[in-house]
Amino acid sequence: MLTAVARRLAQALPLLLVISVLVFALLHAAPGGPLAIYLENPNVRPEDIERLKRSLGLDRSLPVQYLAWLRGFVVGDWGFSFADGRPVTVRLAERIPATLELILASLVLAFVAALPIGVLAAARQRSLFDRTVTTLTLAGISLPTFWFGLLLQLLFAVSLGWLPSSGRSSILGGDLLDRLRHIILPATVLATVHAAVWTRYLRSGMLAVLAQRFILSAHGRGVPERQVVFVHALRNALLPFVTIVLLDAAIMVSGAVVTESVFAWPGLGGLFTEALARRDYTVLMAFLMVSSTAVIVLNLVADLSYRWLDPRVRG
C-alpha cells in the first residue's frame, strides 16, 4: 500500500510541474506579458512600467522567472494580486469557503439523485421509467449550464419570485434559511450535469453486474429481487461509481466558474472571472494551479481508495 502511494505520488508531482510550465509559459508569452493591463492605461508612464518590471523581476529571462515563481509557490509565497495588491493566498483563501459550500451542496444533490435513479433504471431495463431516465440524462448532458442557470433565474426568481436570483445571502439576512434559499438555484445548476453523467454511469455499471453469473445464481437460490438488486448488484457497482463521483468533484471547480458567474456567487469561480477581466496574472496562475492540484489529488485519492477497498486490485 505504502509503495503504491509513493509510486503514484512520484507520478503526480512531475505532472504538476508539466502543468505549471505550460500555464506559466502561456501567461508570460502573452503580448505585454503580465503588465499588459498597465500598457493600456495612458496614466501609467513608460518609466513606471520599467520600474514595475524590475521590481517584479519581469526583466529576467523566462526560465529564471519560472524558477523564482516555483520556489515561491512551494513555500506558499504566491505573489500579490495586480488588482488590489493583497497577497494572492489571502484572496484565494477568502473565496474558498463559498466555493466549497456550493460544490458540497451540488455533490450531495447530484449523488442523492443519481444513486436511486441509476439503480432503478438498471433494475427495470427498457421499462418506461428506464427510457425516460435515459432521455432525460442525455438532455442533462447536452444542457449549456449558463443558459440553464438563466432559465431557472427567469422562472424562479423573476416570474415566480420564490427564490433570490443571485448572491450567497441577503445583505441584512444571513440566517440559515436565507442561505439555503440562495444556494438552491446555483447548486441545482451545478448538480444537474453531474447527476446526469453519474446516473448513466451507475445504470450501465449495474447492467453489467446484473448480467453476471452470480446474479443468476442468486435468483436461482430464491433470493428476493430487491435483495439481489440492492445488495448483490449494488455492492459491486458502487465502487466504480464512487470513484467517478470523486473524480468529478475536482472538475466541479471548473464548472463553478460558469455557475458562480451566472448567480454572482462570491467564490473562486467569481474571483477567476474578475481576475480574467483585469488580467490579474498572479491570481489566474494560482487559480489554475489550485484547481489542477485538486484534480490530481482527487485522482490519487480515488485510485488509492479503489485499491484499498477492492481486494482484487490490491495485489
Next chain:
Amino acid sequence: MTAPAASLSTSSPGRWRALPLGVRAALVVLAAIALAAVLAPWLAATASEAMDLTARRAAPSMAHWFGTDELGRDVLARVLSGARVSLAIGFLSALLSVALGSAVGAVGGFVGGWVDASLMRLTDAMLAIPRLPFLMIVAAILQPSIPLLIVLVGVAGWMETARVVRAEVLSLAQRGFVEAAQATGVGAVRILAGHILPNVLGTIAVSATLSVGRGILLESALSFFGVGVQPPAASWGNMLYQAQTTLTSEPWLAVFPGMAIFVTVLSVNVLGEHLARVGGGQRD
C-alpha cells in the same frame, strides 16, 4: 466505411424506418439546422445585421417570431446566422480534436515504451488542467478570430479520443491478424494504417460526435464570457452574453439562442449514443 456510419448515411427507406424514433428526429433536426444555417441570408425576413429602429426590444410576434434586440435586429435571423458560426466551430474543431487524438492514441498504443508513456503523461496533464478556465485565459490573451477559435477548441479536446483510441489499438495489437501481418514482414506503418485503424473507425466515429457536442458547448461558453466570437458577428454564446443584462425585461433574447444550443447538442449526442450502441453490438 464502417457499418454504423453506413447505417446512417443510407437513403433506403427500410433502413431509415429501422432507426429508432429519437435518432430519426435528431437527424431531421440537425439537417434542418444545417440547411437553415446555409440558407440563413435568404431565409430570415430581415438580415441578421439589419436594424429596425421602429421595433426595438419587441417581444416575439408574427413579424419577428423570436422578437428583436435592443438595436431592433431580428433575433431569429441572428440565431440562424449564429448557427453558421456555432456549427462551423463545433464540426471543424471536432475534426481537429479527433485527428489529433487518433494520432496520439494510435502512436502511443502501437509504439509503446517511453513514447507511449510520455504521450499518456501529456494527456494526463492536459486533462488535469481545467479546460474552460484555461481556454478563457488563452482566448482573453489572443482575442481569437473564428478560425483561431476552431483551432483552440480543437486543440483543447483531443485527450478523450486519444485515450479510447489508445486502449482500442492496444487490444487490437495483441490480436492474431496483427501478429500474422507482423510475421509476414509487413511494416509498422502499413499495419497501423491498413490493419488496425480500419478497426478503430467505429470508436473514432463515436468520439467525433461527442467532440462536436463538446465543441459547440465550449464555444458558446467562451462567447458567453465575452472572450469567444466577438460582436457584431452573432454566435449563440455571445447572444446569451448580451442577453444577460436585460434578462428581466427581454427574456426572449436569452431563451432562443440557448434553445438552439441545447437542441443542437442534444441531437448530436443522440446520434453519438446510437453510434456507440450499434458499434458496441457489432464488436461483441
